[in-house]
Amino acid sequence: MKNLLxxxxxxxxxxxxxxxEYNLKxxxxxxxxxKGAEVEVLEHxxxxxxIEIKVGKMRIALRGEEAELxxxxxx
Amino acid sequence: xxxxxxxxxPKVCPxxxxxxxxxxxxxxxVGKSMLINSVSNAHLHVGNFSGVTVDKTEVLFDYKxxxxxxxxxxxxxxxxxxxxxxxxxxxxxxxEDYDLIINVVDSTNLEKNLQLTSELLxxxxxxxxxxxxxxxxxxxxxxxxxxxxxELLGVPCIKVSAAAKTGIEELIETVTxxxxxxxxxxxxxxxxAVEEEIEKIVxxxxxxxxxxxxxxxxVAINLLQNKEKTYQRISKKAIWTELxxxxxxxxxxxELHHNTDDLKEAFAEEYSAFNKGIIAEVVRYKExxxxxxxxxxxxxxxxxxxxxxxxxxxxxxxxxxxxxxVLGALPMDLISGFFDWFxxxxxxxxxxxxxxxxxxxxxxxxxxxVILFTPNIIILFIGIAxxxxxxxxxxxxxxxxxxxxxxxLHGQSFIPLVTGFGCSIPAYMSARILKNDRxxxxxxxxxxxxxxxxxxxxxxxxxxxxxxxxxAGNVLFAIYITxxxxxLIAAKVLKLTAFKGVDEPFVMEMPxxxxxxxxxxFHTVWGETKMYLKKAxxxxxxxxxxxxxxxxxxxxxxxxxxYTAKIEQAQTKQEQNILHNELSKKELEVSYLGKIxxxxxxxxxxxxxxxxxxxxxxxxxxxxxxxxxxxGVLYSLGDSVDAQSHSLKTAISKNIPFASAVAFIIxxxxxxxxxxxxxxxxxEAGGIKYFFYLLAFTSITAxxxxxxxxxxxxxxxx
Numbered sequence: 001m002k003n004l005l006x007x008x009x010x011x012x013x014x015x016x017x018x019x020x021e022y023n024l025k026x027x028x029x030x031x032x033x034x035k036g037a038e039v040e041v042l043e044h045x046x047x048x049x050x051i052e053i054k055v056g057k058m059r060i061a062l063r064g065e066e067a068e069l070x071x072x073x074x075x
Numbered sequence: 076x077x078x079x080x081x082x083x084x085p086k087v088c089p090x091x092x093x094x095x096x097x098x099x100x101x102x103x104x105v106g107k108s109m110l111i112n113s114v115s116n117a118h119l120h121v122g123n124f125s126g127v128t129v130d131k132t133e134v135l136f137d138y139k140x141x142x143x144x145x146x147x148x149x150x151x152x153x154x155x156x157x158x159x160x161x162x163x164x165x166x167x168x169x170x171e172d173y174d175l176i177i178n179v180v181d182s183t184n185l186e187k188n189l190q191l192t193s194e195l196l197x198x199x200x201x202x203x204x205x206x207x208x209x210x211x212x213x214x215x216x217x218x219x220x221x222x223x224x225x226e227l228l229g230v231p232c233i234k235v236s237a238a239a240k241t242g243i244e245e246l247i248e249t250v251t252x253x254x255x256x257x258x259x260x261x262x263x264x265x266x267x268a269v270e271e272e273i274e275k276i277v278x279x280x281x282x283x284x285x286x287x288x289x290x291x292x293x294v295a296i297n298l299l300q301n302k303e304k305t306y307q308r309i310s311k312k313a314i315w316t317e318l319x320x321x322x323x324x325x326x327x328x329x330e331l332h333h334n335t336d337d338l339k340e341a342f343a344e345e346y347s348a349f350n351k352g353i354i355a356e357v358v359r360y361k362e363x364x365x366x367x368x369x370x371x372x373x374x375x376x377x378x379x380x381x382x383x384x385x386x387x388x389x390x391x392x393x394x395x396x397x398x399x400x401v402l403g404a405l406p407m408d409l410i411s412g413f414f415d416w417f418x419x420x421x422x423x424x425x426x427x428x429x430x431x432x433x434x435x436x437x438x439x440x441x442x443x444x445v446i447l448f449t450p451n452i453i454i455l456f457i458g459i460a461x462x463x464x465x466x467x468x469x470x471x472x473x474x475x476x477x478x479x480x481x482x483x484l485h486g487q488s489f490i491p492l493v494t495g496f497g498c499s500i501p502a503y504m505s506a507r508i509l510k511n512d513r514x515x516x517x518x519x520x521x522x523x524x525x526x527x528x529x530x531x532x533x534x535x536x537x538x539x540x541x542x543x544x545x546x547a548g549n550v551l552f553a554i555y556i557t558x559x560x561x562x563l564i565a566a567k568v569l570k571l572t573a574f575k576g577v578d579e580p581f582v583m584e585m586p587x588x589x590x591x592x593x594x595x596x597f598h599t600v601w602g603e604t605k606m607y608l609k610k611a612x613x614x615x616x617x618x619x620x621x622x623x624x625x626x627x628x629x630x631x632x633x634x635x636x637x638y639t640a641k642i643e644q645a646q647t648k649q650e651q652n653i654l655h656n657e658l659s660k661k662e663l664e665v666s667y668l669g670k671i672x673x674x675x676x677x678x679x680x681x682x683x684x685x686x687x688x689x690x691x692x693x694x695x696x697x698x699x700x701x702x703x704x705x706x707g708v709l710y711s712l713g714d715s716v717d718a719q720s721h722s723l724k725t726a727i728s729k730n731i732p733f734a735s736a737v738a739f740i741i742x743x744x745x746x747x748x749x750x751x752x753x754x755x756x757x758x759e760a761g762g763i764k765y766f767f768y769l770l771a772f773t774s775i776t777a778x779x780x781x782x783x784x785x786x787x788x789x790x791x792x793x
Contacts, residue, residue, distance in 0.1 A: 022337075023157065023510075024580045029343045030153035031582060032187050035335075036344070042372070046381045049477025050486065052585060057184040059371075059585035061473040061486070066580050 002074075004067040005048065007041045013072035014038050020069045028070070031060050038075050095254050096144045098168060101179035102191050103150030104586050106207045109595075110179055110237040111147050114247065118598050120501075122463035123589050124490065125150060126508035129160050131167060138247050146173065153343070154194050159507040168198070169304065174254055175201035177246070182212035182219055182234070183587075186354050192228075193346040196261040197296050199289035201253050202230045205246055209234040216361035224357040229262035238592065260290060265345045268332040272299065272325035279321060283314045298322050299329065300342060371466075371588045378467065384474045393552050395458040400535065400548035403451035410450075411722065414443030437623030437708060438616060444707035444723060445611040445700045448532035452607050453600060455528055459497045460599040464591035468493060469583060476581050482563045483570025485509055486581050488518040492562070495525030496555070497603065499752040502527075503759045511579035517569055519760050520769060523748040524562030526555055528607070529699035533743055536703060537736055540728040558744045565776065573768075611700065618697055619704045622690075625668035626708060634661055663709070682742070682778070683735040683785040692742055698749045733793045738785035745777035 007013055015037045018025050032055045033039065043052040048064045099107050103125030112119055115136035120127055132147045148167055149160030156162045168176070178195055180188035185206075195202055206212075206221060221232045231249050235242035264270060276295035280287065287294050288308075297305035299322070309315060326338060333341035368376075378384060418439040425431040462468050468490055476486025487508055495502035502522045509515040526534070534554050538547040638658040645651045663669050664686075671693070672686030679689040687709045695702040703723075710726040731739070747753060747770055757766040 020580075024582070025337065026153070026155045026339055027157055027580065027582050029340055030155055030157075030190070031584065032190065032347075034340065034343055034347065037347075043375065043379055044381060045379070045384075045474060045477055047477065049480065050473050050581065052375075052379065052473060056186050058187050059587075061469070061476070061581070061583045061585050063476065063480075063486075063581040066582060 002072055004039065004041070004053065004070040004072055005051070005064050007072065009041055009044060012038060012040045012075045014075040015070060016073050017071040018069060019071065020066065024066065024069070028066075032056055032058060033060070033070065039070075039072065093140050094142045094144065095175070095250065096173040097146065097250065098171075098173045098176045099145055099147050099179060100164065100168065100176050100191070100195065101150060101207075102152050102181070102188055103584065105150065105179050105181040105188065106237045107150065107179045108147055110205065110207060110235065110243075111145055113237045113240045113243055114145070115143075118602055119147060120599070120602075121595060122468075123466040123586050123591075124463065124468050125584050125586070126158075126160060126490065126505065127463075129163075129504050129507040131163060139251070141251055143247075145177075151191065153191055155339075158510045168195075168200075175203065175250065177203050177205055177250065179205045179207050182206045182209045183215055183217060185217075185219065185358060186350055189350040189353060190343070190346055193263055193349055196228070196230065196263040197293070197300070199258075199293050201258045202261070203246070203250055203253055204228070204230055204232040205242075206232055206234045207237055210236040210239045210241065218359040218361055220357045220359070224353065227262060227353055227356060229259055260292070263349060266332070266348060269299070269329055269345055272328055276318070276321060276325065279314075279318060283317075285309070285312070285314060299325060299338075301338060374588050375470070375585075379470050379474055384470075385478075388471055388474060392555075393549075395455070396552040396555060397548040399451050399454045399458070399531070400538070400551050401544075403448070403454050403535070404539070404544065406450050407447060410447050411443070414439060414447070418443070432627065433620065433623060437620050440707045441619030441623070441704035442611055442616050444703045445532065445615050446608065448535060448703070449604065449608065451531055451535055452528050453604050455531060456497060456600045456603045457596065459493065460596055461591070462493060464589065464595060464599070466586040466588045469585050472583060473585065479563075480578070480581075482567045483517065483574070484521075484563070484566050485511075485514045485518070485579055487583055488514070491518055491522055492525050492559075495522040495527060497528050499523055499525075499527050499748045500755045503752065503755045506759060509579065513574045513576050514579045516760060516765070517566055517574045519756060519765075520569060520772065521562040521566050522756075523752070523769075523773060524558050524565060524745065526558045526744055527699065527748070527752075528603075529749065530702075530743055532700065532703045534740065536706075536724060536727065537740055540724045540731075541733060541736060554740065554744065561745065561776075561780070565772075607700075610698065614698060615700050615704055618694065618701045619708060622668065622694060622701075622705050622708050625671070626663055626666045628667060629665075631662060631665050634658070634665065668709075681785075682738040682781045683732065683789075684739060684742075685735070688731070688735065688739050692739070692746070695743065696747055696750065698751070699743070702743065734785050734788035737788045738781040741781040741784045742777045745773055745780060747773050 004013070015033060015035055017035065018028055018033070020028060028034070037055055040054040041051060042054050042059065045051065050061055050063055051067050052059060052061050054060075099111065101107050104123065104127070108119040108128050109121045111117055111134050112121065115134050117134045119132060119134070126149070128147055128149045130149065134145045134147065136143050136145075146167070148164040151161040151164045154165055156165060176195060178192050180192060192204065206219060209219070212219065219234070221234050224232045231253060233242055233246045233249055235246050265273065273292060273295045276298060277291045280291045280294060285291070285294070294305060294309070298309070309318065329341050330336055330338060333344055335341055378387060418435045421439065422431050422435040425434060472486040472489040475489050479486055479488060490508060491502045491506040494505050499522055502525070503519060506515050506518045506522070509518060534551055538550040538554070542550050635658070638654060642651050642654045645654055664673070668690055669686065672690040675689050675693065676686045679686075684692070687706075690709070691702045691705040694705040706727065707723050710723055710730065727736075748756065753766060753769070756769060757763055760766075
């Protein structure tokens with residue numbers, strides 16, 4: 001299954017599922033990262049420890065481990 | 076109270092009738108505090124990262140016949156209780172008494188902001204929407220039809236710009252009108268599936284004539300969203316037994332419709348769909364959405380580059396401390412010259428020797444020693460203000476999270492830690508952005524490793540005393556970096572022992588880069604500087620006088636007599652001077668301060684610290700600036716006769732061995748923050764027991780490290 005972590009820089013994808021536990025999921029949703037949202041991968045920190053994504057007009061930083069929980073498909 | 080007075084009271088009341096209490100709500104970093112600053116003449120702290128405002132603040136102002144109270148609430152992305160700030164906001168909105176909500180939204184990112192707006196619209200409150208940053212939106216080619224938007228939402232929307240101060244008047248005017256009229260139901264609508272369920276519940280409530288305190292639609296929505304308060308009320312009624320299965324079924328339908336088992340997710344999707352519709356109607360993009368990179372993206376390509384990002388950050392920090400030292404040193408001679416002149420001028424007008432010594436050696440030299448470092452402080456504060464207001468801070472958190480994570484810290488810990496370089500008190504407060512209690516406590520414990528601005532004078536003093544001007548800036552940078560590294564190691568130790576547990580997720584907004592206005596920079600820096608100077612004039616002055624008293628009394632008459640005789644017999648001027656110094660030194664040793672110092676000296680001796688330095692450190696617990704003023708008093712007393720070594724810097728390099736200075740600096744880097752900061756720490760950590768943990772933790776660490784520092788320096792042959 002493709003997830004946000006194994007996307008490449010510059011990829012534009014669509015969120016299909018969020019496998020995070022309750023709190024993290026609410027957090028992501030409140031940032032606009034929810035089912036159906038289009039996400040662009042902007043930048044990776046060294047060794048993909050953190051990645052920067054863009055949802056709508058908002059830039060969000062999140063950890064690799066968390067990006068891994070977000071399932072995506074090609075937009 | 077007399078009859079007359081009681082009769083008069085109602086006449087005062089009409090003022091209260093025109094009192095409007097406003098809750099200012101919005102997502103983080105949309106400029107709520109800045110809007111208040113523009114509306115009133117307040118100077119709330121403003122920055123460009125989420126979580127500048129961590130507690131609610133009230134601002135009062137008058138407009139026409141109205142008295143306004145605006146409550147600036149911490150930013151919140153949605154009605155979740157993820158962080159303490161969000162809890163503060165949520166609790167306030169649900170439980171407190173206020174007249175209306177001003178929902179501040181960022182016009183350049185309307186879709187995301189409306190997510191919170193739609194949640195607010197389900198509340199039974201009057202709302203005015205402030206479309207902030209409208210000037211920026213216009214620049215980006217975003218056109219918002221606010222008339223249509225007001226129409227579609229059923230709530231007035233006003234274009235404003237807190238930065239350019241436009242639309243403010245109209246906003247306030249609208250607020251007074253909304254206040255004066257009845258609340259109108261908003262036009263927020265859900266998908267058909269949800270609307271159907273709402274209708275069913277509304278019909279049921281109508282049929283049973285439920286005695287609601289807001290509209291039936293509102294009650295239905297609240298029930299579907301699991302709103303605690305609504306349940307508490309309705310579940311006590313007899314109709315509940317029939318209503319409950321209806322609600323359960325409705326929720327089940329909605330979850331099915333959204334293919335999720337999470338109601339919040341379902342509603343988030345509902346709001347999002349509604350907002351997309353609104354956006355499609357009211358927002359127009361002037362030119363074709365340009366594919367070329369925005370300024371922020373261009374800057375980010377450099378600043379958060381996987382390879383150069385961290386070196387660039389370190390270079391910028393190094394540059395800041397170089398500037399702090401080099402630029403800060405320029406006006407120093409002028410300031411110290413002024414205080415010398417001022418002390419002498421004032422001294423010559425006072426005939427009483429005791430009073431003269433109090434004013435000149437105590438007050439003026441002590442306070443002067445602290446004021447001397449104002450230029451350094453200003454430069455440091457400018458650096459921190461730039462970091463806060465440009466949006467760079469979040470980038471560094473992004474870059475450092477991987478590194479911080481290794482030490483058990485959270486990337487966002489960086490924000491309170493950097494704030495800690497300015498002052499520990501706001502740093503302790505800003506740790507609230509961390510959701511997880513363990514992460515927050517861990518961060519609280521190591522904030523004091525980030526040397527605060529008040530410690531800067533001590534470092535500048537010692538760096539200047541022991542190193543040439545060319546390297547002193549580097550020494551300063553090294554001290555700060557060493558402090559930070561020690562903090563990281565301490566964090567690791569604490570994480571492995573006291574704060575074991577799972578890691579908090581790292582999800583953080585990266586704000587757009589903004590160039591702060593000069594006005595904003597000026598107010599931020601001036602505010603901080605004023606506080607520093609005010610402290611110097613009040614608290615520090617008081618402490619200095621106390622130190623002066625303790626170091627001058629009790630007078631030892633015997634000692635004085637025997638030396639006076641000796642000095643009189645002395646042949647040369649030089650001999651007289653030596654005797655004079657000897658007397659001062661001995662007098663100091665028998666003073667109260669000398670006694671305190673001597674009493675604690677055995678503890679400090681293994682660190683190579685004599686009693687004077689011990690006293691300075693003890694005084695530093697009150698406030699770190701007092702360390703410098705205490706040294707100022709102690710060394711000016713001992714040396715006042717010798718005009719050559721009048722400057723404190725020379726006195727220190729002459730009297731303190733290098734290894735002892737190293738130990739002294741290490742203690743200052745690590746030991747307990749000042750009194751005021753300790754109180755805030757205790758409050759934020761949530762109990763007095765944490766204060767004792769902090770006391771034990773910092774004291775033991777400081778002692779061990781200073782001991783090592785002293786002996787290693789000796790071994791190296793310095």
